[in-house]
Amino acid sequence: MTGAFVDIAWRGRSVRIEHAWVGVEEADAPLLVFLHEGLGSLAMWKEFPSRLCTTAGVRGLVYSRPGYGRSTPRAADEHWAPDFMHRQAHEVLPALLQALGVDVQVTPPWLLGHSDGGSIALLHAARHPVAGVVVVAPHLFVEDVSVASIEQARTAYLQGNLKAGLARYHDDPDSAFFGWNDIWLSPAFRNWNIEAEIAAITAPLLAVQGVDDEYGTLAQVRQIVPRVPHTQLLEIPDCGHSPHRDHPQVLIDAVCRLLQTHRPA
Secondary structure (H helix, E strand, C coil): CCCEEEEEEECCEEEEEEEEEEECCCCCCCEEEEECCCCCCCHHHCCHHHHHHHHHCCEEEEECCCCCCCCCCCCCCCCCCCCHHHHHHHHHHHHHHHHCCCCCCCCCCEEEEECHHHHHHHHHHCCCCCCEEEEECCCCECCHHHHHHHHHHHHHHHHCCHHHHHCCCCCCHHHHHHHHHHHHCCHHHCCCECCCHHHHCCCCEEEEEECCCCCCCCHHHHCCCCCCCCCEEEEECCCCCCHHHHCHHHHHHHHHHHHHHHCCC
16 A cells, blocks of 8 residues: 555644555445554555455545554654543544545444554544444453563564564654553553443444454453444454454455445445
């Protein structure tokens, strides 16, 4: 994917957002917005958004959040607060859609979010117009297994090859890594929980998780159902934290079924 750039006003400054359009070009086709994981970016999705959108016959919007990819990096002295995902859901994404001319009142978008991006998708859908939501390995609350894996990621970044790997996808890998890692390992974040907030979601919702997810237990998706009873669950065997990489066709098929079921005639 070749990214373009658009500026939004956020937190009193101009922020550049890297983004790309994929899939079909028909203006009246449903729009599916991709929200990346805590260390992700536009480029790290690789071919998955294009493959999914082409198969489903929809337009796709893929972007890098501030601090990631080729978007404006996080300032060295900028430390994210426990509400960092709320800010992305309620401030950055609406500003981006407006800057790109997406009228969410006329044609509300679909959202597909992975990991932190899944949490952002849930938070956005609870307050803003959406046609439907797909969340892949989202976080509703903080678990010990999540913290342990994130601690291991810090060791891999400081002592291993993770920094070099991320440098291929982020202009400033320190911006991407420490913005995410510092807040997730902060004692102030241990009580973070969005279970009550997602109860406001009325749009179609598919929640997907790998059975062998190293960043969270299946409680993360199963606990969505009591709050949003119409949720469809998909638990994928022999699959880790990234179903779109481990079993892309399984995920594509599930998303296509959901879109087909709820697509206007």
